[in-house]
Amino acid sequence: MKEDKKQSIYCPIEYGLQVFGGKWKARVICVLNDKGTLRYNQLREEMPEITDGMLASTLKELMQENIVERKQYGEIPPRVEYSLTPKGESTLPILDIIRKWSMEQFKIEAKGNLEAAQKRLEEAVKADRTSCLANMVIDTDLKNAN
Structure with missing residues:
Protein backbone atom coordinates (compact mmCIF):
# COMPACT_ATOMS: atom_id res chain seq x y z
CA MET A 1 0.00 0.00 0.00
CA THR A 91 -2.25 -12.49 9.72
CA LEU A 92 -3.07 -16.21 10.05
CA PRO A 93 -4.90 -16.03 13.42
CA ILE A 94 -7.00 -13.14 12.09
CA LEU A 95 -7.87 -15.03 8.92
CA ASP A 96 -8.72 -18.10 11.01
CA ILE A 97 -11.19 -16.05 13.08
CA ILE A 98 -12.76 -14.76 9.84
CA ARG A 99 -12.92 -18.36 8.51
CA LYS A 100 -14.69 -19.57 11.67
CA TRP A 101 -17.15 -16.68 11.55
CA SER A 102 -17.82 -17.35 7.86
CA MET A 103 -18.47 -21.06 8.50
CA GLU A 104 -21.04 -20.15 11.15
CA GLN A 105 -22.75 -17.77 8.73
CA PHE A 106 -22.78 -20.45 6.01
CA LYS A 107 -24.43 -22.86 8.45
CA ILE A 108 -27.07 -20.27 9.36
CA GLU A 109 -27.76 -19.53 5.69
CA ALA A 110 -27.87 -23.23 4.78
CA LYS A 111 -30.32 -23.83 7.62
CA GLY A 112 -32.44 -20.97 6.31
CA ASN A 113 -32.36 -22.50 2.82
CA LEU A 114 -33.36 -25.88 4.24
CA GLU A 115 -36.24 -24.29 6.14
CA ALA A 116 -37.34 -22.51 2.97
CA ALA A 117 -37.21 -25.81 1.05
CA GLN A 118 -39.27 -27.55 3.73
CA LYS A 119 -41.83 -24.73 3.60
CA ARG A 120 -42.06 -25.04 -0.19
CA LEU A 121 -42.57 -28.80 0.19
CA GLU A 122 -45.41 -28.23 2.66
CA GLU A 123 -46.99 -25.72 0.28
CA ALA A 124 -46.66 -28.17 -2.62
CA VAL A 125 -48.34 -30.93 -0.62
CA LYS A 126 -51.15 -28.55 0.41
CA ALA A 127 -51.67 -27.66 -3.24
CA ASP A 128 -52.14 -31.39 -4.02
CA ARG A 129 -49.03 -31.59 -6.13
CA THR A 130 -47.61 -35.02 -6.64
CA SER A 131 -45.03 -36.24 -4.19
CA CYS A 132 -42.50 -36.51 -7.02
CA LEU A 133 -42.86 -32.85 -7.96
CA ALA A 134 -42.67 -31.77 -4.33
CA ASN A 135 -39.50 -33.80 -3.88
CA MET A 136 -38.03 -32.14 -6.98
CA VAL A 137 -38.69 -28.76 -5.39
CA ILE A 138 -36.89 -29.67 -2.18
CA ASP A 139 -34.04 -31.41 -4.04
CA THR A 140 -33.47 -28.28 -6.14
CA ASP A 141 -33.47 -26.08 -3.04
CA LEU A 142 -31.04 -28.36 -1.24
CA LYS A 143 -28.67 -28.42 -4.23
CA ASN A 144 -28.79 -24.62 -4.37
CA ALA A 145 -27.97 -24.48 -0.64
CA ASN A 146 -24.73 -26.38 -1.30
Whole structure:
Protein backbone atom coordinates (compact mmCIF):
# COMPACT_ATOMS: atom_id res chain seq x y z
CA MET A 1 0.00 0.00 0.00
CA LYS A 2 1.37 3.42 -0.85
CA GLU A 3 2.20 5.79 1.98
CA ASP A 4 -0.54 8.27 1.00
CA LYS A 5 -3.16 5.52 1.29
CA LYS A 6 -1.91 4.63 4.77
CA GLN A 7 -2.22 8.25 5.84
CA SER A 8 -5.82 8.46 4.60
CA ILE A 9 -6.90 5.45 6.70
CA TYR A 10 -7.96 6.36 10.22
CA CYS A 11 -9.66 3.14 11.26
CA PRO A 12 -7.43 0.20 12.26
CA ILE A 13 -9.96 -2.27 10.86
CA GLU A 14 -9.95 -0.47 7.52
CA TYR A 15 -6.15 -0.64 7.48
CA GLY A 16 -6.21 -4.39 8.14
CA LEU A 17 -8.77 -4.99 5.42
CA GLN A 18 -6.70 -2.89 3.03
CA VAL A 19 -3.63 -5.01 3.79
CA PHE A 20 -5.12 -8.50 3.42
CA GLY A 21 -8.68 -7.95 2.21
CA GLY A 22 -9.97 -8.43 -1.30
CA LYS A 23 -10.74 -11.48 -3.36
CA TRP A 24 -7.25 -12.94 -3.76
CA LYS A 25 -4.97 -11.68 -0.99
CA ALA A 26 -6.34 -13.93 1.75
CA ARG A 27 -6.32 -16.88 -0.62
CA VAL A 28 -2.66 -16.32 -1.55
CA ILE A 29 -1.78 -16.05 2.15
CA CYS A 30 -3.66 -19.26 2.95
CA VAL A 31 -2.11 -21.20 0.05
CA LEU A 32 1.40 -20.13 1.04
CA ASN A 33 0.63 -21.09 4.63
CA ASP A 34 -0.74 -24.51 3.64
CA LYS A 35 1.82 -25.37 0.95
CA GLY A 36 4.89 -23.45 2.11
CA THR A 37 7.31 -21.77 -0.28
CA LEU A 38 6.06 -21.93 -3.87
CA ARG A 39 7.16 -20.86 -7.30
CA TYR A 40 4.83 -18.65 -9.34
CA ASN A 41 3.44 -21.50 -11.46
CA GLN A 42 2.87 -23.69 -8.40
CA LEU A 43 0.95 -20.87 -6.77
CA ARG A 44 -1.03 -20.37 -9.98
CA GLU A 45 -1.92 -24.08 -10.09
CA GLU A 46 -3.38 -23.84 -6.59
CA MET A 47 -5.73 -21.07 -7.77
CA PRO A 48 -6.82 -21.94 -11.31
CA GLU A 49 -9.51 -19.22 -11.33
CA ILE A 50 -7.04 -16.34 -10.98
CA THR A 51 -5.55 -14.70 -14.06
CA ASP A 52 -1.80 -14.22 -14.42
CA GLY A 53 -2.21 -10.46 -14.25
CA MET A 54 -4.28 -10.61 -11.09
CA LEU A 55 -1.86 -13.03 -9.40
CA ALA A 56 1.11 -10.82 -10.30
CA SER A 57 -0.72 -7.74 -9.02
CA THR A 58 -1.79 -9.48 -5.81
CA LEU A 59 1.73 -10.72 -5.13
CA LYS A 60 3.12 -7.24 -5.77
CA GLU A 61 0.68 -5.69 -3.27
CA LEU A 62 1.43 -8.36 -0.66
CA MET A 63 5.16 -7.83 -1.14
CA GLN A 64 4.74 -4.05 -0.75
CA GLU A 65 3.04 -4.71 2.59
CA ASN A 66 5.80 -7.16 3.61
CA ILE A 67 3.24 -10.00 3.85
CA VAL A 68 4.91 -12.10 1.15
CA GLU A 69 8.57 -12.22 0.22
CA ARG A 70 10.01 -12.99 -3.19
CA LYS A 71 13.33 -14.76 -3.37
CA GLN A 72 15.14 -14.84 -6.70
CA TYR A 73 17.94 -17.34 -7.22
CA GLY A 74 20.84 -16.64 -9.58
CA GLU A 75 20.32 -19.81 -11.57
CA ILE A 76 19.70 -20.67 -15.18
CA PRO A 77 16.86 -21.07 -15.80
CA PRO A 78 15.86 -18.36 -13.31
CA ARG A 79 14.04 -19.50 -10.20
CA VAL A 80 11.79 -17.29 -8.07
CA GLU A 81 9.98 -18.44 -4.92
CA TYR A 82 7.31 -16.83 -2.78
CA SER A 83 6.76 -17.37 0.93
CA LEU A 84 5.11 -15.70 3.90
CA THR A 85 7.09 -13.25 5.97
CA PRO A 86 6.72 -13.13 9.76
CA LYS A 87 4.24 -10.26 9.22
CA GLY A 88 2.34 -12.49 6.78
CA GLU A 89 2.28 -15.31 9.32
CA SER A 90 0.90 -12.85 11.88
CA THR A 91 -2.25 -12.49 9.72
CA LEU A 92 -3.07 -16.21 10.05
CA PRO A 93 -4.90 -16.03 13.42
CA ILE A 94 -7.00 -13.14 12.09
CA LEU A 95 -7.87 -15.03 8.92
CA ASP A 96 -8.72 -18.10 11.01
CA ILE A 97 -11.19 -16.05 13.08
CA ILE A 98 -12.76 -14.76 9.84
CA ARG A 99 -12.92 -18.36 8.51
CA LYS A 100 -14.69 -19.57 11.67
CA TRP A 101 -17.15 -16.68 11.55
CA SER A 102 -17.82 -17.35 7.86
CA MET A 103 -18.47 -21.06 8.50
CA GLU A 104 -21.04 -20.15 11.15
CA GLN A 105 -22.75 -17.77 8.73
CA PHE A 106 -22.78 -20.45 6.01
CA LYS A 107 -24.43 -22.86 8.45
CA ILE A 108 -27.07 -20.27 9.36
CA GLU A 109 -27.76 -19.53 5.69
CA ALA A 110 -27.87 -23.23 4.78
CA LYS A 111 -30.32 -23.83 7.62
CA GLY A 112 -32.44 -20.97 6.31
CA ASN A 113 -32.36 -22.50 2.82
CA LEU A 114 -33.36 -25.88 4.24
CA GLU A 115 -36.24 -24.29 6.14
CA ALA A 116 -37.34 -22.51 2.97
CA ALA A 117 -37.21 -25.81 1.05
CA GLN A 118 -39.27 -27.55 3.73
CA LYS A 119 -41.83 -24.73 3.60
CA ARG A 120 -42.06 -25.04 -0.19
CA LEU A 121 -42.57 -28.80 0.19
CA GLU A 122 -45.41 -28.23 2.66
CA GLU A 123 -46.99 -25.72 0.28
CA ALA A 124 -46.66 -28.17 -2.62
CA VAL A 125 -48.34 -30.93 -0.62
CA LYS A 126 -51.15 -28.55 0.41
CA ALA A 127 -51.67 -27.66 -3.24
CA ASP A 128 -52.14 -31.39 -4.02
CA ARG A 129 -49.03 -31.59 -6.13
CA THR A 130 -47.61 -35.02 -6.64
CA SER A 131 -45.03 -36.24 -4.19
CA CYS A 132 -42.50 -36.51 -7.02
CA LEU A 133 -42.86 -32.85 -7.96
CA ALA A 134 -42.67 -31.77 -4.33
CA ASN A 135 -39.50 -33.80 -3.88
CA MET A 136 -38.03 -32.14 -6.98
CA VAL A 137 -38.69 -28.76 -5.39
CA ILE A 138 -36.89 -29.67 -2.18
CA ASP A 139 -34.04 -31.41 -4.04
CA THR A 140 -33.47 -28.28 -6.14
CA ASP A 141 -33.47 -26.08 -3.04
CA LEU A 142 -31.04 -28.36 -1.24
CA LYS A 143 -28.67 -28.42 -4.23
CA ASN A 144 -28.79 -24.62 -4.37
CA ALA A 145 -27.97 -24.48 -0.64
CA ASN A 146 -24.73 -26.38 -1.30
